[in-house]
Amino acid sequence: MQTLCILGSTGSIGRSTLDVVRLHPEKFNVVSLSAHSSVDLMFEQCIEFKPQKVVMVSKQHAEILADKLKRVNLSEIIVTSGILELELIAQDSATDTVMAAIVGASGLLSTLAAVKAGKKVLLANKEALVTSGAIFIEAVKQSGAQLLPIDSEHNAIFQCLPLNAQQQPGYCDLSHEGVSKVLLTGSGGPFRTWALNELETVTPAQACAHPNWDMGRKISVDSATMMNKGLEFIEAKWLFNLEPEDIQVVLHPQSTIHSMVQYKDGSVLAQMGNPDMRTPIAHALSFPQRIESGVEPFDFFNAKSFEFEAVDFIKYPNLKLAIDACKSGQGACTALNAANEIAVDAFLNEKIKFTDIAKINETSVKKFVSEKVTSIEEVVALDRSVRVFAQSLITEPEHK
Ligand code: NDP
Ligand code: MG
Numbered sequence: 001m002q003t004l005c006i007l008g009s010t011g012s013i014g015r016s017t018l019d020v021v022r023l024h025p026e027k028f029n030v031v032s033l034s035a036h037s038s039v040d041l042m043f044e045q046c047i048e049f050k051p052q053k054v055v056m057v058s059k060q061h062a063e064i065l066a067d068k069l070k071r072v073n074l075s076e077i078i079v080t081s082g083i084l085e086l087e088l089i090a091q092d093s094a095t096d097t098v099m100a101a102i103v104g105a106s107g108l109l110s111t112l113a114a115v116k117a118g119k120k121v122l123l124a125n126k127e128a129l130v131t132s133g134a135i136f137i138e139a140v141k142q143s144g145a146q147l148l149p150i151d152s153e154h155n156a157i158f159q160c161l162p163l164n165a166q167q168q169p170g171y172c173d174l175s176h177e178g179v180s181k182v183l184l185t186g187s188g189g190p191f192r193t194w195a196l197n198e199l200e201t202v203t204p205a206q207a208c209a210h211p212n213w214d215m216g217r218k219i220s221v222d223s224a225t226m227m228n229k230g231l232e233f234i235e236a237k238w239l240f241n242l243e244p245e246d247i248q249v250v251l252h253p254q255s256t257i258h259s260m261v262q263y264k265d266g267s268v269l270a271q272m273g274n275p276d277m278r279t280p281i282a283h284a285l286s287f288p289q290r291i292e293s294g295v296e297p298f299d300f301f302n303a304k305s306f307e308f309e310a311v312d313f314i315k316y317p318n319l320k321l322a323i324d325a326c327k328s329g330q331g332a333c334t335a336l337n338a339a340n341e342i343a344v345d346a347f348l349n350e351k352i353k354f355t356d357i358a359k360i361n362e363t364s365v366k367k368f369v370s371e372k373v374t375s376i377e378e379v380v381a382l383d384r385s386v387r388v389f390a391q392s393l394i395t396e397p398e399h400k
Helices: 012-023 039-049 059-071 083-091 105-116 126-143 152-159 196-201 204-208 217-225 227-240 278-286 317-328 330-348 356-368 376-395
Strands: 002-007 028-035 053-056 078-081 097-100 120-123 146-149 179-186 247-251 257-263 268-272
Touching (some): 002 083, 002 105, 012 039, 012 097, 039 053, 053 059, 078 083, 105 330, 120 126, 120 278, 126 227, 126 376, 146 152, 146 278, 152 227, 152 257, 152 268, 152 278, 204 217, 204 330, 217 356, 227 330, 317 330, 317 356, 330 376, 356 376
Parallel strands (some): 053 078, 097 120, 120 146
């Protein structure tokens, strides 16, 4: 029986994780869950999975949840609040495996706590790795944590790598394993066929309607701007110990091939399947075994054609910014991620236009590009400063 902590259990990835867990009650035991404030859904998850502990980051919502649980005679479930409590459940000795599925850099410290405690860490929270890069991977190396990628592209790449590389995430020499290139596929999002001048008018609802994947709102906007692919580019660099030149983004609108690994002998290994996060989640939960995920098998006979295109960086300036940040160093990556979180939030709240996201990101990276970050305290401090700066670009746009 594998014991699980799910950080961000009320989100898209958290719910898909519980969908897989539900299919295998004899294999997985949920010991702790967390959310920010989705109290009704957390209440339902408590009734179904009966965890020992729950963290609601919001104190007010923790109190409401505790009260609701008491009324259904589930007061033995311990409910706490605050971000420090997330670190405690992530490193708790009662837990074998931690699903890191909080959105944004808010998930950094709890994900890192799981890593430092040497857990099996299922990494969905890409922003944690983008923000802290080498510090995160060094912590994996020191603790011997087993890091398994959940992001569908990175999970696909992982599946296409030899065993030796799978056993050393972040510090294997892939060239030594015969790899010549990693091909990171991306659908291009909902606006791939839109004209450049139409992008100014994009609404949050349009940006969140991804053609192939059903995801949380932040990552949906990131997919529409292709910042998501940019964050994934940086994530791939760290997870697979690659140089930026070894990673190539390929547009593949059908999202059937989830990514590919090209070998020196000309072989290209691809992982395919229907676009459904339950596949990488089931893969990582049961690795190295395979279990049912609930996902329909891919139907080759009714499949649309497989198309591939090069990326147009004029249309997707955020992707270019991220690749440049990856080449520049950690300060640029941490700054880009923080600015983007502020900009996306402002776009979702209709304070800025879709096309302003890239402008805020670019101005912020330019200002902080040469910051050195060598400790987690410096990462957190830079993240905070960039947020304040990016926010000022929104509230006082004459600074732009
Ligand atoms: P969602 O927005 O759907 O869910 C986010 C989860 O984090 C919720 O449980 C939410 O709680 C919680 N949360 C939000 N803010 C905070 C905070 N400040 N502190 C603590 N917890 C918080 O996101 P997704 O599930 O879509 O994405 C989660 C992560 O997985 C992201 O990093 C994303 O990039 C990555 N990912 C997602 C994929 C997908 O298909 N969705 C695919 C690949 C990667 P509450 O419900 O209370 O707000
Ligand atoms: Mg992805």
